[in-house]
Amino acid sequence: MRYLPKSPADRAQMLREIGCKSIDDLFAPIPAEYRLTRDLKVPRQMAESEIIDYFHARADNAAAGYALFLGAGAYHHYRPVVIDAMVSRGEFLTSYTPYQAEIAQGTLQAIFEFQTMICELTGMEVANASMYDGSTGAAEAMLMAVRITGRKAAVVARSVHPEYREVMHTYTQHQGLPITECDYLENGRVDMADLQKKITSDTACVLIQSPNFFGTIEDVAAVADLVHKKGALLVVSIAEALSLGIVKPPVEADIVSMETQSFGVPLGYGGPYAGVMATKEKFVRQIPGRLVGETKDKDGKRGFVLTLSTREQHIRREKATSNICTNQALIATMATIYLTIYGREGLKELAAQNLAKATYARNEFAKKGKVLFDGSPRFNEFVVQTKDDPHAINKRLLEKKMIGGFPLSWHYPELGNASLWCCTELNSKEQIDAAVQAVGQ
Amino acid sequence: MSNKDIKKATHHVNQNEGLIFERSSPGKKGYRLAPLDVPEVDYAKALGSSARADLGNMPEVSEMEIIRHFTRLSTWNYAIDLGMYPLGSCTMKYNARVNEYVARFPGLANAHPYQPAEVSQGAMRVMKTLSDCLLDITGMDAITLQPAAGAHGEMTGILLMHAYLQSRGNPRKKILIPDSAHGTNPATAAICGYAVENLKSNSRGMVDVSALAAQMNEDVAGLMLTNPNTLGIFEQEIHKIAEILHQKGGLLYMDGANMNALVGKTRPGDFGVDVMHLNLHKTFSTPHGGGGPGSGPVACKKILEPFLPKPVIVEKADGTLAFDYDRPKSVGRVRMFYGNFGMHVRALAYTLANGPDGLRQTTEDAVLNANYIRKKLEGDYTLPYQSPSMHEVVFSDSIQEQKGVKTGDIAKRLIDYGFHPYTVSFPLVVHGAIMIEPTESESLEELDLLVDAMKSIAREAEEDPEFVRNAPHTTRVKRLDETAAARKPILRWKPASAKSAGD
Numbered sequence: 044m045r046y047l048p049k050s051p052a053d054r055a056q057m058l059r060e061i062g063c064k065s066i067d068d069l070f071a072p073i074p075a076e077y078r079l080t081r082d083l084k085v086p087r088q089m090a091e092s093e094i095i096d097y098f099h100a101r102a103d104n105a106a107a108g109y110a111l112f113l114g115a116g117a118y119h120h121y122r123p124v125v126i127d128a129m130v131s132r133g134e135f136l137t138s139y140t141p142y143q144a145e146i147a148q149g150t151l152q153a154i155f156e157f158q159t160m161i162c163e164l165t166g167m168e169v170a171n172a173s174m175y176d177g178s179t180g181a182a183e184a185m186l187m188a189v190r191i192t193g194r195k196a197a198v199v200a201r202s203v204h205p206e207y208r209e210v211m212h213t214y215t216q217h218q219g220l221p222i223t224e225c226d227y228l229e230n231g232r233v234d235m236a237d238l239q240k241k242i243t244s245d246t247a248c249v250l251i252q253s254p255n256f257f258g259t260i261e262d263v264a265a266v267a268d269l270v271h272k273k274g275a276l277l278v279v280s281i282a283e284a285l286s287l288g289i290v291k292p293p294v295e296a297d298i299v300s301m302e303t304q305s306f307g308v309p310l311g312y313g314g315p316y317a318g319v320m321a322t323k324e325k326f327v328r329q330i331p332g333r334l335v336g337e338t339k340d341k342d343g344k345r346g347f348v349l350t351l352s353t354r355e356q357h358i359r360r361e362k363a364t365s366n367i368c369t370n371q372a373l374i375a376t377m378a379t380i381y382l383t384i385y386g387r388e389g390l391k392e393l394a395a396q397n398l399a400k401a402t403y404a405r406n407e408f409a410k411k412g413k414v415l416f417d418g419s420p421r422f423n424e425f426v427v428q429t430k431d432d433p434h435a436i437n438k439r440l441l442e443k444k445m446i447g448g449f450p451l452s453w454h455y456p457e458l459g460n461a462s463l464w465c466c467t468e469l470n471s472k473e474q475i476d477a478a479v480q481a482v483g484q
Numbered sequence: 485m486s487n488k489d490i491k492k493a494t495h496h497v498n499q500n501e502g503l504i505f506e507r508s509s510p511g512k513k514g515y516r517l518a519p520l521d522v523p524e525v526d527y528a529k530a531l532g533s534s535a536r537a538d539l540g541n542m543p544e545v546s547e548m549e550i551i552r553h554f555t556r557l558s559t560w561n562y563a564i565d566l567g568m569y570p571l572g573s574c575t576m577k578y579n580a581r582v583n584e585y586v587a588r589f590p591g592l593a594n595a596h597p598y599q600p601a602e603v604s605q606g607a608m609r610v611m612k613t614l615s616d617c618l619l620d621i622t623g624m625d626a627i628t629l630q631p632a633a634g635a636h637g638e639m640t641g642i643l644l645m646h647a648y649l650q651s652r653g654n655p656r657k658k659i660l661i662p663d664s665a666h667g668t669n670p671a672t673a674a675i676c677g678y679a680v681e682n683l684k685s686n687s688r689g690m691v692d693v694s695a696l697a698a699q700m701n702e703d704v705a706g707l708m709l710t711n712p713n714t715l716g717i718f719e720q721e722i723h724k725i726a727e728i729l730h731q732k733g734g735l736l737y738m739d740g741a742n743m744n745a746l747v748g749k750t751r752p753g754d755f756g757v758d759v760m761h762l763n764l765h766k767t768f769s770t771p772h773g774g775g776g777p778g779s780g781p782v783a784c785k786k787i788l789e790p791f792l793p794k795p796v797i798v799e800k801a802d803g804t805l806a807f808d809y810d811r812p813k814s815v816g817r818v819r820m821f822y823g824n825f826g827m828h829v830r831a832l833a834y835t836l837a838n839g840p841d842g843l844r845q846t847t848e849d850a851v852l853n854a855n856y857i858r859k860k861l862e863g864d865y866t867l868p869y870q871s872p873s874m875h876e877v878v879f880s881d882s883i884q885e886q887k888g889v890k891t892g893d894i895a896k897r898l899i900d901y902g903f904h905p906y907t908v909s910f911p912l913v914v915h916g917a918i919m920i921e922p923t924e925s926e927s928l929e930e931l932d933l934l935v936d937a938m939k940s941i942a943r944e945a946e947e948d949p950e951f952v953r954n955a956p957h958t959t960r961v962k963r964l965d966e967t968a969a970a971r972k973p974i975l976r977w978k979p980a981s982a983k984s985a986g987d
Binding site: 128163311383471472 | 503504505508510513514515517518520521522523524525527530531532533534535536537538539540541542543544545547550551553554555556557558559560561562563564565566569571574576578579580582584585586587588589590591592593594595596597598599600602603604605606607609610613616617620621632633634635636638639643646666667668670671672673674675676677680717718720722723746747748749750751754755763765771772773774775776777778779793815816817818819820821822823824825826827829833835836837838839840841842843844845846848849851852853855856859860871872874895896899904905910924925926927928930956959960961962963964965966968969970973974975976977
């Protein structure tokens with residue numbers, strides 16, 4: 044086996060020195076009746092060239108090169124080649140969680156930069172080192188709000204990503220934490236009157252998404268006002284992080300939970316991505332996950348360490364703020380590099396391009412069908428209602444190497460034949476025109 | 485003392501580098517966008533009061549500076565690619581480059597999770613084939629790849645137990661957890677609504693079976709057990725443990741963190757485990773990446789299958805694959821989409837590179853390496869438990885502590901010798917624990933270098949304890965003030981003109 048750096052003679056010598064006749068002696072602690080005496084049923088050992096052929100065969104019957112109009116929580120953006128060049132360095136790729144700070148300053152400083160950038164982007168005061176993804180981060184934000192307020196209920200907008208809501212339900216099902224849902228208006232935004240009714244004195248937090256699942260940008264300030272008047276916290280979940288290039292950050296929120304996939308992370312059939320949680324400084328001791336802090340060594344030199352670990356499971360065990368241990372550090376590093384490449388001006392220009400593409404597409408679709416949720420601002424997604432079933436339309440598009448919008452009927456039956464379309468900087472005018480024409484046929 | 489005994493490493497120059505924000509100045513660019521082919525939109529007008537004013541202190545730097553910045557940072561990290569990383573419980577094995585290569589094939593890396601099944605068969609087939617491999621490796625009946633990491637898998641597994649027991653009328657109140665367990669275990673039980681009851685280990689470092697029998701009753705949902713446990717010791721009475729739990733209607737959860745000791749040699753499903761998680765970023769060689777991403781598949785027996793997170797992959801009559809969402813008994817989703825798919829690709833590539841013979845040899849070498857280190861260091865360091873070691877060995881600092889040198893000091897000194905430290909002060913059942921897991925990836929030469937280094941440090945602790953206590957001596961930063969970091973946390977950079985955090 045080519046990964047194993049020992050010759051048969053090495054093994055024989057080591058067994059001799061240990062005082063064993065054969066390797067079986069070392070497995071004697073396993074009761075004989077449970078020892079496996081056959082080969083595992085896994086494919087036979089392959090050469091590197093065979094492994095590459097195998098995965099080419101898996102990758103080739105896929106949609107590489109198709110025009111993609113899907114968003115819905117996973118966004119297709121250009122990834123500068125610098126990102127993979129940097130995260131492929133073994134020093135980032137093959138290092139462990141930076142518990143030994145003296146020989147992990149590279150990872151620690153990169154995460155400190157990540158935390159800083161997330162604060163700048165979201166308008167929050169502190170950010171953690173990452174969560175698994177946006178959905179689990181949103182669930183953890185809810186649990187954090189419960190710890191802060193001591194209240195035991197939550198209200199979630201129906202315009203939050205349906206899969207995020209499912210994850211929140213899974214996380215809270217044994218916490219005695221009832222979740223009620225709040226409706227949306229015809230302009231796509233949270234129904235404030237319904238929200239007003241749903242918040243009670245037990246409500247720990249209200250969780251909204253902005254831009255929400257329909258692509259509509261919420262009036263965060265107005266929602267925050269209402270939520271805070273009732274003594275609850277506002278959690279804002281962001282699935283399309285690139286929106287922050289031109290959309291006002293949700294500074295009125297108490298906790299922001301964001302998916303950073305848009306920042307240079309491959310779509311990768313749904314993962315790995317990286318979530319991140321950001322909040323006000325006063326809540327820092329209730330935040331889950333790792334935090335990197337600045338300090339000095341004994342010569343006074345600046346350095347970085349994992350800090351406030353008394354919140355975490357390896358110290359607090361069952362009283363920890365979360366059970367999270369391994370997070371998504373390398374993905375956070377990808378995001379950091381991406382944000383460094385585009386930076387202060389590029390994120391704005393790029394976000395503006397996304398807005399321009401989606402606006403053009405939306406206007407073209409409006410000529411052929413009905414675009415829902417007018418009357419409020421949006422970023423790079425919009426909802427189109429058609430005569431035909433979107434599934435049938437998508438089949439037609441697929442034959443033309445186009446992947447159409449996400450059909451909404453399953454999660455939002457009240458919207459009928461509606462689907463959620465996304466246009467990014469990677470969708471050309473030509474692609475958009477072709478899609479509009481195919482849908483209108 | 486001096487550093488003349490250090491064979492593995494030599495001091496070399498490395499570059500200083502500030503924070504990226506300190507390099508930034510207005511007008512520098514590291515990007516260029518393609519020209520817009522649709523009409524421009526004035527975003528301030530389009531978004532109105534939702535428009536952003538500016539992006540504050542986000543950096544502005546050129547591409548050359550970006551490359552230098554992150555390359556310089558990278559050189560300050562220790563990594564498996566530089567040498568042995570003997571962190572006990574973490575299984576820091578070689579991360580093959582072919583895994584990275586195939587995971588970046590556009591058909592896999594650019595696949596959208598909601599793209600139609602017609603163009604996702606390859607991705608689903610990767611998940612299905614990996615699932616089949618993991619099922620035979622664990623001896624289980626059903627599996628989900630959805631959990632994103634080990635602790636996430638633990639949560640999924642305990643939710644399955646809860647749902648199963650609930651379906652039989654009573655989810656019960658408590659989970660038993662041995663005193664040697666990972667901190668994630670009790671934290672997980674708490675999230676799933678269970679109280680944690682501590683289970684003591686016996687003088688051999690194993691579960692005290694009579695104590696278990698006494699503690700087991702109809703209030704106990706199950707036991708979370710790591711096997712081999714965190715002392716690197718195989719629970720030899722595992723079948724009795726399972727029997728005691730099952731007789732009272734409880735379930736056995738296995739934390740698969742130490743599966744690297746078992747693959748191809750024995751199967752948890754055969755020795756009575758009902759549900760377990762695997763750490764693909766440990767046993768199956770997906771890279772740790774400085775703390776993730778991981779992947780924590782959960783495998784279980786048939787009785788728990790109806791409760792698995794949705795969706796599950798099913799093979800249809802025509803041989804195509806699909807996601808089945810119609811799972812009325814499911815505990816729900818634990819994550820959006822289907823899990824850390826990129827890690828599934830890498831873990832399958834690892835499995836294919838090994839085959840059945842390679843996987844078995846891997847396990848044998850991992851156990852051989854740990855026992856070699858045990859044999860060579862016994863005497864220089866105290867071995868608190870005499871029970872045989874599997875893939876890792878736990879010593880204590882009790883000899884060195886007499887001179888005031890603790891496990892953390894020895895670990896820091898090991899850095900000067902060119903190694904990453906072992907796991908310090910864990911498991912908690914050993915005072916001053918020195919937990920070494922070499923993995924199969926180390927040659928005899930590298931093992932001998934570690935043995936030499938540990939022996940040399942033991943001598944230094946005897947002759948010049950102060951020198952060891954002040955280690956490391958060769959790193960770019962000395963020991964960092966963690967107390968100050970926690971007392972007045974500085975968690976982000978701010979420009980000099982702004983007030984600093986906490987003011």
